[in-house]
Amino acid sequence: MDTANRLDRVDTPEFTQWFSDRMDAYTRNPWDVAVLDDLRHTRSRLTEFLLEADEEALQHLLSNQLAKLHLSLAGSGIRDLPLREPEQAQLDRILEAFTAEAGNAIPPGFTLAAMLYCRPEHPTAAFLDRPVPDWLCGMFTAFMAIEPVFFGDSHTFDAYCMVAHQAVRHTRQIVQDGLQSDTVLTPKARVAAHTYAAFSCPIYPYFGAGDLRQFSEDRAYILEQNACASGLPLDWEPPPRAPGRRKIRLGILKPHFSSQTETFATLPVFEYLDRKRFDIGLYALEAARNDLERYCANRVDRLQILSRNPLEQAAALRNENLDILFFGSNLTAGVDACTTLALHRLAPIQIASICCPVTTGFTHMDYYLAGDLLAPRASMQGQFREALLNIAGSGICFSFGPEPTGASKRTSREALGISADAVLFISGANYFKIIPELREAWASIVSRVPGAVLVLYPFNPNWSGRYNTEPFVADIKRRFAQHGLAEHQLRILDPLPGRADIKALLKLADVYLDSYPYGGATSLIDTLEAGLPPVVVEGDTLRFRQAPSMLRELGVPQLIAASAHAYIELACRLGSDTALRQQIRQDIQQNMKKRPAFLDSRNFGQKVAHLFQSLYERKFS
Numbered sequence: 001m002d003t004a005n006r007l008d009r010v011d012t013p014e015f016t017q018w019f020s021d022r023m024d025a026y027t028r029n030p031w032d033v034a035v036l037d038d039l040r041h042t043r044s045r046l047t048e049f050l051l052e053a054d055e056e057a058l059q060h061l062l063s064n065q066l067a068k069l070h071l072s073l074a075g076s077g078i079r080d081l082p083l084r085e086p087e088q089a090q091l092d093r094i095l096e097a098f099t100a101e102a103g104n105a106i107p108p109g110f111t112l113a114a115m116l117y118c119r120p121e122h123p124t125a126a127f128l129d130r131p132v133p134d135w136l137c138g139m140f141t142a143f144m145a146i147e148p149v150f151f152g153d154s155h156t157f158d159a160y161c162m163v164a165h166q167a168v169r170h171t172r173q174i175v176q177d178g179l180q181s182d183t184v185l186t187p188k189a190r191v192a193a194h195t196y197a198a199f200s201c202p203i204y205p206y207f208g209a210g211d212l213r214q215f216s217e218d219r220a221y222i223l224e225q226n227a228c229a230s231g232l233p234l235d236w237e238p239p240p241r242a243p244g245r246r247k248i249r250l251g252i253l254k255p256h257f258s259s260q261t262e263t264f265a266t267l268p269v270f271e272y273l274d275r276k277r278f279d280i281g282l283y284a285l286e287a288a289r290n291d292l293e294r295y296c297a298n299r300v301d302r303l304q305i306l307s308r309n310p311l312e313q314a315a316a317l318r319n320e321n322l323d324i325l326f327f328g329s330n331l332t333a334g335v336d337a338c339t340t341l342a343l344h345r346l347a348p349i350q351i352a353s354i355c356c357p358v359t360t361g362f363t364h365m366d367y368y369l370a371g372d373l374l375a376p377r378a379s380m381q382g383q384f385r386e387a388l389l390n391i392a393g394s395g396i397c398f399s400f401g402p403e404p405t406g407a408s409k410r411t412s413r414e415a416l417g418i419s420a421d422a423v424l425f426i427s428g429a430n431y432f433k434i435i436p437e438l439r440e441a442w443a444s445i446v447s448r449v450p451g452a453v454l455v456l457y458p459f460n461p462n463w464s465g466r467y468n469t470e471p472f473v474a475d476i477k478r479r480f481a482q483h484g485l486a487e488h489q490l491r492i493l494d495p496l497p498g499r500a501d502i503k504a505l506l507k508l509a510d511v512y513l514d515s516y517p518y519g520g521a522t523s524l525i526d527t528l529e530a531g532l533p534p535v536v537v538e539g540d541t542l543r544f545r546q547a548p549s550m551l552r553e554l555g556v557p558q559l560i561a562a563s564a565h566a567y568i569e570l571a572c573r574l575g576s577d578t579a580l581r582q583q584i585r586q587d588i589q590q591n592m593k594k595r596p597a598f599l600d601s602r603n604f605g606q607k608v609a610h611l612f613q614s615l616y617e618r619k620f621s
Helices: 013-028 033-052 055-062 066-074 085-100 108-117 124-128 134-145 154-177 187-199 213-229 261-270 291-298 310-319 337-342 377-383 436-448 469-482 499-506 522-529 546-554 564-576 578-593 601-620
Strands: 248-254 278-284 302-305 324-327 349-352 367-371 387-391 423-427 452-456 490-492 511-513 534-537
Touching: 013 033, 013 066, 033 066, 033 085, 033 108, 055 066, 055 108, 066 108, 066 134, 085 108, 108 134, 134 154, 134 187, 154 187, 154 213, 154 436, 187 213, 213 337, 248 261, 248 337, 248 601, 261 278, 261 291, 261 324, 261 522, 261 601, 291 302, 310 337, 324 601, 349 601, 367 601, 377 387, 387 601, 423 436, 423 564, 436 452, 436 469, 436 564, 469 490, 499 522, 511 564, 522 534, 522 546, 522 578, 534 546, 534 564, 546 578, 564 578
Parallel strands: 248 278, 248 324, 278 302, 324 349, 349 367, 367 387, 423 452, 423 511, 452 490, 511 534
Antiparallel strands: none
16 A cells, blocks of 8 residues: 555554554654655644544544554654645644634644644643543643653743643642542543653753742652552551661662762762661662672672562562662652652651752652752752751762773864864763753854864763754754854764763863753763863752852862853853963862862761761651
């Protein structure tokens, strides 16, 4: 059957299979022109059906695999492509219906069709303020929960952040209204909670301004009600502590102990704890089977790999009779097994870490560990549901355990096509952190420093296995061109093999440009170890204060800007003043030789031990 015949009827198994094959091909290669043309034509034909079909036909159509395919298409980058004339006409027809029936329910086919063309933030009111039938609740919730793959301008990004807050509040209200008992939800509420848990991965709100406590607590409520309705008992009364047990039983929970940022940030918590005072267990959901995992296991009393069953995981941790359970992973983005476990009461004292860039909002999370430079309790406690635990300094510490020495391949300016006398700006900020405002700021900086070049390596596999690279690269190139910059003044590199390769690259540069408003931490370690001056911005939430707190701890606060404008001015000054750069580079190198607190795992462990001892005595004495 040729393409035209396959698309004659969208309510057939043949169409569903063909559609599935095309979506698989798109996933493998999002920039295959033939596949894109097929999917655009499919969207058009499917839209015609949705706009004309009655409700019974729609329910029948979406009761099979086509519902999943519809959401796959709605969540893809196809919505971001410029519309062709017939596509624009279809969208105009959809939006006219929302405008004409302001405040009223409209046929569900129009909502389904809008999902194929519009991202949630466009137009906001059309999606959030219209009632949808119960049978459409799951797809609507998934659509609102799936994050866009790329933002081309600041207005759209800001609009999305606003919609993300509205969407989680909207979903929470559905769940709350449908709560019939502690563990029973109405079918509509059950679908909304389960769908949100399955589809949401709220990363982009991190990069917007402001406090995310309400957002996080709304998300936590949805996840907790979903877990309860799924049969997971979250509440638990720990048994009395056995008399005569002297050591504090500490558990560290992570998905795995492989070589990644979260392991590097968690290792200092237990690496040098006194084993005479602490009985330490590491708990993972899968084995890493590498040198770092073996190193971690040698620093504790036991390493246990938990089963894959959530009920068995919770039971196993409860049977450990822990006094304190420390979570060493990000619990505030996607919903993985560690996040689900963190919803439970598993130990008398449960602590989140800076691996979570915002409060978890979870009922059973008691404390959040951070430094007084990073999140001072007096001014920032209101941003956290957990009680803030402040230790002196940044509260950030990294230990990398055994790691390869030496870069896997040699690099040079010549190999990168960069002249020896060029002012080389560089950034390893992740793709997600490089929001439209930051891309524009970087283009402005390079345009103001004669002979400057910017090198980026934004596709860190720790954040994601797949990035929407094409529009991202095209957008930065467009901004550079608008500022009159040549193609050779921008280099965007593939992921580098390891830290040694990153530091070898950084040593070629003159100035490091940190991301803002969400700054770096691990990436700043690489920068400072290379002796490279970074430029950072300080904000008023934890996720905007990581790099500034580390630079204050290092003794180079002159590299901290108070605003985006000050960031640009400081970067230009450093780029234009060779002597200033050299002086700051010497200051960094001298201070790094003194082993700053954010690299002193032994000292950090002493601070943590004192804190854990205090919590233990307060709880059990």
